[in-house]
Amino acid sequence: MQYVYLAISIIAEVIATSSLKSSEGFTKLIPSVIVVLGYGVAFHFLSLTLKTIPIGVAYAIWAGAGVTLVAVVGWLLFGQKLDAPAIVGMGLIITGVVVLQVFSKAAGH
Secondary structure, eight states, rough: OOOHHHHHHHHHHHHHHHHHHHHHTTTSHHHHHHHHHHHHHHHHHHHHTTTSSSSSHHHHHHHHHHHHHHHHHHHHHHHHOOHHHHHHHHHHHHHHHHHHHHHHHTTTO
């Protein structure tokens, strides 16, 4: 269940972060509310995750997945360009999370 909580936390954080652009510095009500609620949900579910997953591992997954997904959302919704170094960098982030999960004793295996 802890990975379901982590996934919910990541999705909520991506929604909140992606809504920051639309909030225009918190001058637009609906996007601003989405930001606040999204981060609230994200941190709540991240805190539930930390009951069973070590903080370093949970945060590495949360941050790595969040950065990558926000970049993809930026590309899909906001026309952000992703050049080869950006794509390679995101691949390295994903690879790092996989290595952490599969090989590291810090992941609690």
